[in-house]
Amino acid sequence: MTLSYMPGFGNDFETESLPGALPQGQNSPQRCAYGLYAEQLSGSPFTAPRGTNERSWLYRIRPSVRHTARFHPVSYNHWHTAPNIDDHELALGQLRWDPIPMPNEPTNFVAGMRTITTAGDVHTQVGMATHVYVLNEAMRDDYFFNADAEMLLVPQEGEIRVYTEMGIMDVAPKEICILPRGMVFKVEPKDGPSRGYVCENYGAKFTLPDRGPIGANCLANPRDFKTPTAWYEDKETDCRITVKWCGRFYVTEIGHSPLDVVAWHGNYAPYKYDLTTYSPVGAILFDHPDPSIFTVLTAPSGEAGTANIDFVIFPERWMVAEHTFRPPWYHRNIMSEFMGLIYGQYDAKEEGFVPGGMSLHNMMLPHGPDAMGFDKASNAELRPHKLSGTMAFMFETRFPQHLTRYAANLETLQENYLDCWSGLKKRFNGTPEGNWE
Numbered sequence: 001m002t003l004s005y006m007p008g009f010g011n012d013f014e015t016e017s018l019p020g021a022l023p024q025g026q027n028s029p030q031r032c033a034y035g036l037y038a039e040q041l042s043g044s045p046f047t048a049p050r051g052t053n054e055r056s057w058l059y060r061i062r063p064s065v066r067h068t069a070r071f072h073p074v075s076y077n078h079w080h081t082a083p084n085i086d087d088h089e090l091a092l093g094q095l096r097w098d099p100i101p102m103p104n105e106p107t108n109f110v111a112g113m114r115t116i117t118t119a120g121d122v123h124t125q126v127g128m129a130t131h132v133y134v135l136n137e138a139m140r141d142d143y144f145f146n147a148d149a150e151m152l153l154v155p156q157e158g159e160i161r162v163y164t165e166m167g168i169m170d171v172a173p174k175e176i177c178i179l180p181r182g183m184v185f186k187v188e189p190k191d192g193p194s195r196g197y198v199c200e201n202y203g204a205k206f207t208l209p210d211r212g213p214i215g216a217n218c219l220a221n222p223r224d225f226k227t228p229t230a231w232y233e234d235k236e237t238d239c240r241i242t243v244k245w246c247g248r249f250y251v252t253e254i255g256h257s258p259l260d261v262v263a264w265h266g267n268y269a270p271y272k273y274d275l276t277t278y279s280p281v282g283a284i285l286f287d288h289p290d291p292s293i294f295t296v297l298t299a300p301s302g303e304a305g306t307a308n309i310d311f312v313i314f315p316e317r318w319m320v321a322e323h324t325f326r327p328p329w330y331h332r333n334i335m336s337e338f339m340g341l342i343y344g345q346y347d348a349k350e351e352g353f354v355p356g357g358m359s360l361h362n363m364m365l366p367h368g369p370d371a372m373g374f375d376k377a378s379n380a381e382l383r384p385h386k387l388s389g390t391m392a393f394m395f396e397t398r399f400p401q402h403l404t405r406y407a408a409n410l411e412t413l414q415e416n417y418l419d420c421w422s423g424l425k426k427r428f429n430g431t432p433e434g435n436w437e
């Protein structure tokens, strides 16, 4: 199957998989073509200002209300939701993990979700959660929607195919995708066991950051975001829909596929983005700017400049700054930083932070380059240097991130992480030169 996409961020799209399925000039004809049902999906209140008003019109074989029977509670023990505090006994500190291993038993996307942290409160639609998914099985007749959150998927190993109500997306490592809150979907691995990171956004949707003085270009350019064209399955088999709703899971059984949207138009839709199309802007003379210049998407919190979530990447780039310590500086941050590595090496931690691994530097906890990175950067010859073959990222939130018991007890938690800084020697000896031995 060749998939097709429409370019643009937040555009008002229109697409039909059968000719004439999409009404023209109105949303609600007395009778829709092909006997379809018209249904509005609202991603914002009806009355949201134009700039943030999001809704789509779906023309489907059955209205969604026919895709649900009575819901039954079901549990997914590894998928947690904020508030989920005091869930573990681990002492406070900077944390790092090796990759979560692929499962041995058949595991699909929903069963394979492992929550690492939660922040904020789902009931008031603020905050987020970070997860890792590990999967080896397709959701054939299983479908899912998340009423709690928009979901940002960051595949790290293995390409996945994401079937949604509004079309299909193939998402490979180096790409990301966004699944809007409430969108029904299923995921299948394309080439064997797959792992990736997920950010569940309980708050206002991700959007592109303002570029300020950078101007009208660079960073993530809108045309590189791709929304799938309409696709439907007219399948009459036993299917299940699972919903996540205020942190609980419920399942309902129906006799047909809920992915039955033949045509749609509107601006509330899933999309994907290739991280290698990100055009980073950085220091071209000296010093190390704040990582916010590498923001791909930001989810505002309502307070100016204080994101519910920033999704930031550390892509391949040239380092050219003169008389500068080039890696990240040592710092303490009111925001809480969850990091993952998609491939390659991260410049502040060349060892120990491995692809598929993750780190958590929570609110106000100091961190920065390890001793080896500090030595290397302090002695490096400052020629232009290309950081090649690397892609790290950060989910940064204004809210403290609370660890789950699962994450606290993970075998892959690195007990000795703090040792990476223990070799940072005292260089002060009362002379301006310091002691660099």
Ligand SMILES: O=C(O)Cc1cc(O)ccc1O
Binding pocket: 289, 290, 291, 327, 328, 329, 331, 337, 348, 361, 367, 368, 394
């Ligand atoms: O902690 C980290 O490695 C992420 C990070 C990178 C950087 O270049 C500056 C600040 C920052 O938090």
Ligand SMILES: [Fe+2]
Binding pocket: 331, 333, 337, 361, 367
């Ligand atoms: Fe940091």
